[in-house]
Amino acid sequence: MDDVAKDAPLGDARTARITAEEALALHAEGRPGKLETRLTKPLVTARDLSLAYSPGVAEPCLHIHRNPALAYDYTSKGNFVAVVSNGTAVLGLGNLGALAAKPVMEGKVALFKRFADVDGMDLCVATEDVDEFVAAVRFLGPSFGGINLEDIKAPECFVIEQRLRELMDIPVFHDDQHGTAIVAAAGLINALHLTGRDIAETRLVINGAGAASIACAELLKAMGMRPENVVLCDTKGVIWRGRREGMNQWKSAHAAETGARTLAEALEGADVFFGLSVKGALTQEMVRAMAPKPIIFAMANPDPEITPEEAKAARPDCIIATGRSDYPNQVNNVLGFPFIFRGALDVRASTINDAMKIAAAEALAMLAREDVPEEVSGAGAGKALRFGPDYIIPNAFDPRLISRVPPAVAKAAMDSGVARRPLMDLRRYARELASRLDPTAAALEAITERVRANPRRVVFAEGEEEKVIRAAIAFRNAGYGTPVLIGREDRIHASVAALGLPMPDGIEIHNARLSESNRRYAEFLYARRQRQGFLFRDCQRLVNQDRNVFAACMVAMGDADAMVTGVTRSYSVALEGVLTAIDPEPGGVLFGLTLMLASRSGTVLVADTAIHERPDAPTLAEIATKSAAAARRLGHEPRVAFLSFSTFGDPKGVIPGSIRDAVKLLDARGVDFEYDGEMGADVALDPALRAALYPFCRLTGPANVLVCPGLHAAHILTKAVPRLTSATSIGPLLVGLSRPAQIVPVEAGVNQILEVACLAAHTAIPR
Numbered sequence: 001m002d003d004v005a006k007d008a009p010l011g012d013a014r015t016a017r018i019t020a021e022e023a024l025a026l027h028a029e030g031r032p033g034k035l036e037t038r039l040t041k042p043l044v045t046a047r048d049l050s051l052a053y054s055p056g057v058a059e060p061c062l063h064i065h066r067n068p069a070l071a072y073d074y075t076s077k078g079n080f081v082a083v084v085s086n087g088t089a090v091l092g093l094g095n096l097g098a099l100a101a102k103p104v105m106e107g108k109v110a111l112f113k114r115f116a117d118v119d120g121m122d123l124c125v126a127t128e129d130v131d132e133f134v135a136a137v138r139f140l141g142p143s144f145g146g147i148n149l150e151d152i153k154a155p156e157c158f159v160i161e162q163r164l165r166e167l168m169d170i171p172v173f174h175d176d177q178h179g180t181a182i183v184a185a186a187g188l189i190n191a192l193h194l195t196g197r198d199i200a201e202t203r204l205v206i207n208g209a210g211a212a213s214i215a216c217a218e219l220l221k222a223m224g225m226r227p228e229n230v231v232l233c234d235t236k237g238v239i240w241r242g243r244r245e246g247m248n249q250w251k252s253a254h255a256a257e258t259g260a261r262t263l264a265e266a267l268e269g270a271d272v273f274f275g276l277s278v279k280g281a282l283t284q285e286m287v288r289a290m291a292p293k294p295i296i297f298a299m300a301n302p303d304p305e306i307t308p309e310e311a312k313a314a315r316p317d318c319i320i321a322t323g324r325s326d327y328p329n330q331v332n333n334v335l336g337f338p339f340i341f342r343g344a345l346d347v348r349a350s351t352i353n354d355a356m357k358i359a360a361a362e363a364l365a366m367l368a369r370e371d372v373p374e375e376v377s378g379a380g381a382g383k384a385l386r387f388g389p390d391y392i393i394p395n396a397f398d399p400r401l402i403s404r405v406p407p408a409v410a411k412a413a414m415d416s417g418v419a420r421r422p423l424m425d426l427r428r429y430a431r432e433l434a435s436r437l438d439p440t441a442a443a444l445e446a447i448t449e450r451v452r453a454n455p456r457r458v459v460f461a462e463g464e465e466e467k468v469i470r471a472a473i474a475f476r477n478a479g480y481g482t483p484v485l486i487g488r489e490d491r492i493h494a495s496v497a498a499l500g501l502p503m504p505d506g507i508e509i510h511n512a513r514l515s516e517s518n519r520r521y522a523e524f525l526y527a528r529r530q531r532q533g534f535l536f537r538d539c540q541r542l543v544n545q546d547r548n549v550f551a552a553c554m555v556a557m558g559d560a561d562a563m564v565t566g567v568t569r570s571y572s573v574a575l576e577g578v579l580t581a582i583d584p585e586p587g588g589v590l591f592g593l594t595l596m597l598a599s600r601s602g603t604v605l606v607a608d609t610a611i612h613e614r615p616d617a618p619t620l621a622e623i624a625t626k627s628a629a630a631a632r633r634l635g636h637e638p639r640v641a642f643l644s645f646s647t648f649g650d651p652k653g654v655i656p657g658s659i660r661d662a663v664k665l666l667d668a669r670g671v672d673f674e675y676d677g678e679m680g681a682d683v684a685l686d687p688a689l690r691a692a693l694y695p696f697c698r699l700t701g702p703a704n705v706l707v708c709p710g711l712h713a714a715h716i717l718t719k720a721v722p723r724l725t726s727a728t729s730i731g732p733l734l735v736g737l738s739r740p741a742q743i744v745p746v747e748a749g750v751n752q753i754l755e756v757a758c759l760a761a762h763t764a765i766p767r
């Protein structure tokens, strides 16, 4: 047993959210560590083996021998990065050696994959000798598309990086230097903007004069900070011109002409503090001595130079950032390296130069100034994020990062002449990037493009709700068409003002109570309902008072193309309002379809998630047919599984009877998609299990449409899976209405409302 106190809180006991034991348990559970290898080609049959290995593998070998550039076509090289360390500066923990650095390096590989779909391998090299380290890495070049150096202490890291850059023909990037500098620069651009400072007049003190600090000083000077305004400190105090103790050429290059000798002296009146040193190096007294509205980036990991609580207590007017994810404003290189390599690899850049670094910093800074989808806020500090002192830098989970930063890096690489495979269409590249992490995203992106080309009028029935207003504004800004908000004009204007957003042109507001269309809508309803116990005045009251009914009338009478509702009323109440004015398609089945987007297994469509508690066989067959068509529209070849507790008769039960009848109905119709059942969800999703136990099953791959035997099962499945896995779900989407209307779940965020509104608009475009 080692000497780590396992139940100790990690970091400051008052604020820590995880314990040492939890962190150790995560690393030890299941397959130890955080990585495994996954095959991208089948290796099941002898034929597979002949193709992928001997004799087939000889072919790509010979081709690459003749033309080395083909390695990018026939091997993983072009998407494969080595994360290399000797463990001499592991986070802020010091020289722990190569082996103890492995958890961090595995973590970096995991982040590469999670955030930018870059594959990687950790290489922990057990030497502190610069020559040995350089030799070990340089000869590994053929395997990789890039080298990410990590946690190598200064000053050796500068020599190592420089020599490897000269020796290798792929990008070599020391993350602690440049990744950190890029992300810190992005945060600083925004913090300067918020505090009304000019970079050329800003005084910066950096504590630490190692890898990260020197790179930050260099990048910020390249971005306009004046050298005389930058002071570095290390364990010996201020690095002043003429100092001899503990110096090296990299520190000397930044030695300041100053009388200050300690960090405390240097910080007097300073605008900005960068901490890239160790826990607790900054005191409240030092913070008090800084200029008004001081900017404090305490970036040491895992514990910052000062906690945000301490800094705020000393200076409530400060902007504080740390390297940690459990505080607002995480200035951490995780926001940099995955996306920078993504862009560099995709244009086969020979290097990562200053232009690419500055482009990444600017793209990050600009993204933080945009409206933040609620889904992103939810992944962060747990409260709404809005550009300001507590949100100066995007959240690492922001899904927009992958389509914003790599294109900026790729463009800078092309403009500066280091791209060996330039990209002709950067807009298309950004779209492809968005789909890289999620196969359905490309189809959804195509849908959004189609809506942009055919803008529609969409009614947002709950027009006074803040998130609905934000979704409507985003709808308008995205070019999807004209949003129509139902609500009181003064309330909607007040909400928009409170959001700090200008009220954009092109958004319509309709007050149901005062609308000129009321009589027309009431007459329409009366004609539909007079023989179902409705008096004319009942219809008038419904139109005046129920925004869902009013919105549905607008759509039914052609005053709008589609509607979206759901965040203020229960699903069944909202549905009742919609159905008051809009009928199901004649002879069709109305049902709910939920898209589950899982990173590993791809997209799965689940039905019926909204309407039928116990569908009979004809209804199940119709749901399967319509769901298969929806899968095709999303770019998937449908494989429909009728789910049950029972697989092909085992165990026996009542429900499988209706499923078997549904299968027979489809057999009789001769439909053009794969289907089978009844089967358990494991059998549906696992072809190997099927091959072993049910080789007669007609599905040729994992099912991507799951038709549930009833609403209970469908609800449980679609509510549980996103909470148990990283899957996200969209829906239930109503399928089978004669006019487009969608109901989002009450808890839907801005992005989800926007997505569903766009899908509703898409349904309204004539095919």
Ligand SMILES: NC(=O)C1=CN([C@@H]2O[C@H](COP(=O)(O)OP(=O)(O)OC[C@H]3O[C@@H](n4cnc5c(N)ncnc54)[C@H](OP(=O)(O)O)[C@@H]3O)[C@@H](O)[C@H]2O)C=CC1
Pocket: 088, 089, 090, 091, 092, 093, 151, 152, 153, 154, 175, 176, 177, 180, 207, 208, 209, 210, 211, 212, 213, 233, 234, 235, 236, 246, 275, 276, 277, 278, 281, 299, 300, 301, 302, 322, 323, 331, 332, 333, 334
């Ligand atoms: N948030 C982020 O994204 C990142 C944060 N970091 C953090 O920055 C820190 C440094 O990392 P890195 O540059 O890679 O490491 P290095 O080993 O290259 O540099 C460490 C520097 O810190 C200085 N230092 C150590 N203790 C003190 C102290 N008490 N007061 C002043 N200076 C001190 C050292 O001084 P001397 O030269 O005298 O030895 C040295 O200059 C770590 O805590 C790391 O976690 C690093 C990269 C990214």
Ligand SMILES: CC(=O)C(=O)O
Pocket: 090, 091, 092, 151, 175, 176, 300, 301, 323, 332, 333, 334
């Ligand atoms: C974040 C990081 O790379 C470090 O702290 O070293």
Ligand SMILES: [Mg+2]
Pocket: 091, 150, 151, 175, 176
């Ligand atoms: Mg590091």
